[in-house]
Amino acid sequence: MNSHAPLNSPVSGPRRNVVVIGGGIAGLASAALLAEEGHAVTVLEKQAATGGRAGLWESDGFRFDTGPSWYLMPEVIDHFFRLLGTSAADHLDLVKLDPGYRVYSEGHTEPINVPAERADVVKLFNDIEPGAGEALEKYLDSAGDTYTMATRRFLYTTFQSFLPLLRPDVLSRVPKLVRLLLQPLSSLAAATVTDNRLRQILGYPAVFLGTSPFEAPSMYHLMSHLDLDDGVLYPMGGFTRLTEAIGSQARSRNVEVITGARVDQILTLPGDGRSQKARVTGVRWVSADGTEHTTPADTVVAANDLHHAETQLLQPADQTYPEKYWSRRTAGPSALLLYLGVKGGLPELEHHTLLFTADWEDNFSRIFGKITSVPTPASLYVCRPSATDPGVAPEGHENVFVLVPLPADPGLGAGGIDGAGDRRIENLADTVIDQISKWANIPDLADRIVVRRTYGPQDFVGDFNAWQGTSLGPAHVLKQSAFFRGRNKSRKVEGLYYAGSSTIPGIGIPMCLISAELLIKRLRSDTSTGPLAQPLVTPGAGAAAGSVVGAAAGSVVDKGKVRQ
Structure with a gap:
């Protein structure tokens, strides 16, 4: 593990005082890279713990990953760690799943197991x-x-x-x-x-x-x-291990991480209304005890929901992406999430199991159409990490996470523990449990549930200020992909940058890690198209920033150590 102090001489111009808003994957990754570059960095996280959507919920001996559960693009994740002089293998015990996943299709009694090898x-x-x-x-x-x-x-x-x-x-x-x-x-x-x-x-x-x-x-x-x-x-111990590793890299470089810190305003000094832009001066935030604080900064990275950052934390004159912009955008889906502790085994479910309805087009049109509704039955995803990792559930029990894509509509409600969520969400959860029971032939599934938590669209708003309650961010339709997606630097405020799933390159853990690297490129005025050289070095000092993509394999770096 690389635990050295930050570089004494910065490589991205003058040493900056940086505040990162949001302690999710993108925020922690941005903080780690910025600190490695020699900047002084503070992370302000609204929740009591870091991780954002990639969080952890524990109950009665069960450890639930609260969000991401597919470990894809391992070379991108490894590349991020190698920028910091370490590797994914130094922090994670990765296991290759075989089969990769199982599919139950409506109208077919036998599932399809998708193997690990091409x-x-x-x-x-x-x-x-x-x-x-x-x-x-x-x-x-x-x-x-x-x-x-x-x-x-x-x-x-x-x-x-x-x-x-x-x-x-x-x-x-x-x-x-x-x-x-x-x-x-x-x-x-x-x-x-x-x-x-x-x-x-x-x-x-x-x-x-x-x-x-x-x-x-x-x-x-x-x-x-x-x-x-x-x-x-799959990383043994769950995706929390990845979040912890990234957070550790940030903290070992003297990043100050403050949790329970709700940012209420990005502070700016107005420009002259003509050629001179407004400039960031800091942020105003409220701690868990209700005390108001002001932290000066010459650079702010909004690694939280971009809609919230732009429309709620900035004055209208400072907004690159005002409400009018969002009225023409397409939100990704929201979701019903279920965290279930189940007594006994569930061999009918693989580590990853997908349930697909026969009329897929109707299913998706209900979620993304002009007039939306909750699909019934729904195409959905079930994760049983206890199939691979005994540490996520007590002995003799299974850990089950269910994701049901829903329209991006906070009005559908919020979830709760042991049936305490909004009635519509809890009723939908009952329907989904019944669907899994019938499709996967687990007739006593509902009776064996000993831990139950639901999470709905309104929860994404309450916990993450998510635009329209989306569980992921702006959808990757054509007009919101690549250079059509929100850029990572404010056009109105000097010193304000963006990271995370709302901006380039997009949704998912690997994309959030890349967004942190793109922040470094912005500060370096680096317009190259490939990954930065690893580890991070001053451009021109022995290694030039640029692509390290393998010409034959097309990978960023070697994928590292993986248990078969």
Whole structure:
């Protein structure tokens, strides 16, 4: 583990006094990299503990990850740690899941187990639909090529300048890229295979991006490279281990992390109304005991919900993204989350299990359509980490996490413990438990639940100030992807930057880690398109910032140590 003090001489210009708003993955990662660059950093987190959506809830011997549960893009996560002179393997015990996940499809009695290795997945597709394996090979080759292009040119760029994108490898792919941007993911999946279950396996990753396969650009078929080519990993001890490791990296570099700190205002000094911008001077916040504080800063990083930061923490004249901007944006889905402690075994569920309705288009239109409603039955996701990790549940019990995508509507209500949530949320939870019981053939599931907590759209607002109660952030539809997504620097206020899922490059733990790296690029005025050289070094002092993407594998770095 790297525990050295911050560099004595900064590499991003003058030493800055930085306040980071939000102690989730993006906030902690930003703080760690900023401190490594030599800046003085304070993190203000509203909740009593850091982690944000990637938090921890414990009850009666059960340890529940409260949010992210799919460990994808391991090379991106490892690269982040290597920027700090360490590695993912130094902090995490990663296990490769086999099968990667199980799928129950409405109208079919037998589930599909999706294997960990590509050759086995190809065989599975051929067994279900003769000839589908060959089509999948071409699909995955294209997905891998697109993923390599994304990591080389699009994920690690601030889009400050488009000139670095005018490279032969990009220009030669323009016709393909245009086609992938304009064609929905669902159409590409339908052109690849005919069996509805296989189409759903290729299309479901759109939900990771906060959107529907009928709305996501087929550019995102690159997601199938992650689960069907690379496989799905799990960090033993849960995703809290990742959050703790990132937080440890920040604290070891003298980052001050203050929890129970609700930021009420980003303080600015007005500009002249013409050429001179307003400038950040600090933040005003309230501690858990109700005391008001002012912390001076010449740099503020809003790593919290961008809508809240812009429309609630800034004066109208200082807002780059005012309410009018958000009225034209598309929110990702909200969710019903269930945390269930279950007595006895649940072999009917894998570590990851997906339940897909037959009429998928109707399911998604209810969530993302102009007129929304709660799908019944719903396509949903079940995680049973106790299938892999005995430490997350008492002996003889199972740990079960359920995610049901819902419309982004806080009016659907909030959850609670042991049935204490809003009636509509609790009734929906009962319906979902019954659905899992019937589809997976676990008739006594409800009777065996000994711990129960529900979490609804209003909770995302209350805990994270989430725009429209979204569980993820702005959806990755075309107009909100790549350079169409919110940038990571204010146009109105000098010294104000953004990180996290609301801004580039987007949703998910790897994207939040990249957003922290893009913050460093902004401060360095680095317009390169690839990851920074690792570990972080002063540009020109022995190693230049730039891409370290492997030309053949398309990975940022080696994936590190993984238990098979």
